[in-house]
Amino acid sequence: MTNPFKLFALTAILLTPGVACASTLPGVPASCFSYELGGTRQSPHALTATSLHATLTGTDITLDIKGITVADPSGHVETATLERFNAVAAYAALSAFRGGISGACQGQSLGIKSDDIRPGTPQATWSNVSLNRPGHGMTIHKASIQAVQTTPDLRLKVEGMGIHDTKQPLMPTQLSADLTVQGLDTARQQITINALHAVSGSSAIDGKGTIEPGATASTSAADLHVSVTNVETLIGEIRDTAPKKVVAALTIARLMGRQSGDATLWDIGLSGGVVTVNRIPLPFSVP
Template identity: 25%
Template sequence: MRISSALVVVLGLGAPAIASAQSTLPSSCAQTTSAGAQHEGHHYGAAHYAMTLPDGKASLDAARVDLDDHGHMLDGDALTQMLDIASVSLLSAISGHHTMGCHGPWFDRTARSEGTSIVAGARPDLTWRDLTVRSGPVTIHAAAAHLTLAGQDDAPLELTLTFDHVTLSGTGADVLNPDHLTLDVSIPSSALVSLLQVTAGKGAPSQAIQATVRDLTVVMGPTTLRGDGSTTLTGYPDTLSAAGHLSAQHFPDMITRAQDAGLTRPAAAMVIARLVGHRDGDMTRWTVGYTGGVLTVNNVPLPLR
């Protein structure tokens, strides 16, 4: 980020840096803008953070972003780079739109540098407040999204992503909006660069990251879904696979909501899932699998398409 000479004087007096931030990403990857950017030690904050992919097909807006490194290793431009790379990865993962402009020496070098810092002890803690992601006719809004990363040499990198009060419009399934979502996964520490390439730039067809899903929790009104397992992450949905266990508390309430909204196919899939599930009181449990675009519960394929 460029800093004016006047700002350098302010920094010299020991005050936090405040400016309108410039993107650290190549313009062929994504364009970003923000206001009131503030660096102070190992903290970076900004208001009105906005990101758009070059083709204009997807965008991300946050009323406020805050990034702290609790490991006290990242500061200055390293924090801004971490924010931009995390944001373009989140935008691409949610929207399904990828840009090859996020591939190349700059992106790989920067992602590798950030990954090395995390392995060495950096603990990034990033929050997007009042977050909106737009992709074609679909708009996804969350009161807040929160990402933490932690790792160390010869140990898996731990990634936790949460969303609060999510609303979706333009999907036809608004009644299934989650109140809260938590995804807690671990990947080999050496795979962070590959993960960023896969999510932000799609990556090579042969590129795959083995991840352990330690916890997946989705709260939807009275229904709570919880799962764990393993997955192979790629930039191509047809080659993504996953296997594990899933449980649901008060699952019939979720089915009723889908039926009342006229969501015929999702409701039918949930009815089948309940029939083949193992029930214990208000809990329903399954062994689940996903491969080649087909979701199975207790070896029974569900009609999602």
């Protein structure tokens, strides 16, 4: 995911090479998550590192990054907080790759609050990202996350380019999203997807909507609106490489969609463990 981070024209740079050591987030035990930064250099309101290795302890899921830049161009967020901001992003990436929070991490605080980054606009860029678990790997050439607003709500822009997943044939090669998180410091957040755009083969995926994440899918809620162009072509592109159940699922999804020119549209809802597509309940409940 890429973003212009040539805003780091900071003066009085203190070049202090870092020594790699295992760390974790305040309040998060090493039995849940740990990471190690290598080749760190700090300056006022900025941090760079040549490597990061992180893991969800006991899961065999790892994250490796070969180049990191984290900074607050507004000059408000301290370097130590920027490191935590970067660590939270690493923890989120590992949890997303796993498909949910690991058992050892249930109920753990992420160790960073909205007040820690207000009124700044912290940003992070990662290069040559690799997520791995046995039999499954994902690489990203460049990724970025930018807090463009931190008050009253947290608004983030994330981008990715050069994405490849060994097990997900529909994984977009490019992705960008504009998200707003309300209630960051509360027990119940709402995530608004202001805009999402992705490219997979010859298809473009666009979406918007809201998500209220709960502890499980059955306690979560969602109201999403998604469009995909050239779905028939996309099915043809993956027919010989994707598992049959993926091709079948996409074929069924196409039949449930509404057509608008070359785009297929879906309104997707989740409430009380029941998923609806274009207001039609699916014949199963999610756990």
